[in-house]
Amino acid sequence: AGAFKERPAKPTAFRKFYDRGDFPIALEHDTKGNKIAWKVEIEKLDYHHYLPLFFDGLCETTHPYEFFARQGVHDMLEHGGSKILPVIPQLIIPIKNALNTRNHKVVCTTLKVLQHLVVSADVVGEALVPYYRQILPILNIFKNKNLNSGDGIDYSQQKRENLGDLIQETLEAFERHGGEDAFINIKYMVPTYESCMLN
Amino acid sequence: GSLNMEAPVAVERSNSWSEEVEEAYRFQLAGYRDAKEYYAVRGQECDRWPNNNYVKKLQKKDTPYFYYYNRARECPDKDVKNVKLYRYNP
Numbered sequence: 212a213g214a215f216k217e218r219p220a221k222p223t224a225f226r227k228f229y230d231r232g233d234f235p236i237a238l239e240h241d242t243k244g245n246k247i248a249w250k251v252e253i254e255k256l257d258y259h260h261y262l263p264l265f266f267d268g269l270c271e272t273t274h275p276y277e278f279f280a281r282q283g284v285h286d287m288l289e290h291g292g293s294k295i296l297p298v299i300p301q302l303i304i305p306i307k308n309a310l311n312t313r314n315h316k317v318v319c320t321t322l323k324v325l326q327h328l329v330v331s332a333d334v335v336g337e338a339l340v341p342y343y344r345q346i347l348p349i350l351n352i353f354k355n356k357n358l359n360s361g362d363g364i365d366y367s368q369q370k371r372e373n374l375g376d377l378i379q380e381t382l383e384a385f386e387r388h389g390g391e392d393a394f395i396n397i398k399y400m401v402p403t404y405e406s407c408m409l410n
Numbered sequence: 411g412s413l414n415m416e417a418p419v420a421v422e423r424s425n426s427w428s429e430e431v432e433e434a435y436r437f438q439l440a441g442y443r444d445a446k447e448y449y450a451v452r453g454q455e456c457d458r459w460p461n462n463n464y465v466k467k468l469q470k471k472d473t474p475y476f477y478y479y480n481r482a483r484e485c486p487d488k489d490v491k492n493v494k495l496y497r498y499n500p
Contacts, residue, residue: 237475246439248475252467286478290466 214352217313225268226276234261236279247282258294259301262287266305269321270312277320284324288331295331299338302328303345310349315374318353322377329388336388340396343385347400350378354401383407415450418443418496427483427490432464435485435493441471443496 228234235256237248265287268280288295309321325346329336339346353374382404386393394406424431434444442448448456448468457467459481468477485493 237473246477248470248473248477250475252476253478289480290478 223267253290258298262298263301266302269309288327303342322381325381326384329384337390340389343396351401354378420497422495431493432485436465436479440468440477
């Protein structure tokens with residue numbers, strides 16, 4: 212009972228750091244193209260410190276926290292290269308917390324982040340396999356929860372916000388980039404998942 | 411300004427996305443006309459992605475801060491017509 216029910220998120224460490232001005236990001240009023248202006252070059256950032264903090268902010272649903280957390284994670288993954296892999300163990304709890312909010316937008320954003328994470332650098336996908344046990348249960352709960360809009364138009368499809376589809380895409384990305392142990396481990400946690408690699 | 415750089419002689423716009431549009435879009439988000447102006451202002455070339463040579467990182471024109479760009483196309487269709495393609499004397 213209540214498996215799908217949204218659960219209120221606790222105040223995030225991300226918000227505290229943001230409010231104190233502890234992130235090396237500039238608050239621009241004329242932000243263009245959804246960009247963050249970094250005060251420090253991303254390559255010089257301590258990923259052990261900042262990447263888990265930005266992931267912690269994925270639970271946020273209000274502006275500007277939600278935007279900076281999402282875009283900060285995006286930039287750090289896109290430009291992190293070999294600095295990402297050693298931080299994986301520190302990302303699991305923030306990922307789990309975000310998925311556990313069961314908030315539709317938060318879960319969608321987190322799934323897109325997971326898809327980005329597995330392609331962000333070599334072997335990151337394989338390094339996630341031992342953590343499936345913590346990440347996948349919530350995906351299993353929501354996997355078959357596609358919105359049934361009947362004759363109406365499901366606008367969520369246009370913004371890639373259909374939960375069932377995003378979960379399917381994410382599991383496929385996990386399998387593709389997770390190495391030879393990925394499929395059996397996904398199947399163990401999500402029994403209805405079928406391999407995307409066999410055909 | 412007083413920068414020692416060639417001034418453009420014309421500006422064009424495009425109705426459809428191309429790599430040239432993408433290149434100009436990235437510079438213009440950061441406040442520059444193009445790579446020529448970036449070099450004149452910053453005194454160095456910008457970082458580019460090795461696979462496709464797309465702009466990767468720019469220091470903004472109005473502040474010392476950095477904008478980072480994706481490996482893949484960023485310029486949305488709706489913004490293509492707003493991108494200015496500067497032309498210089500051959």
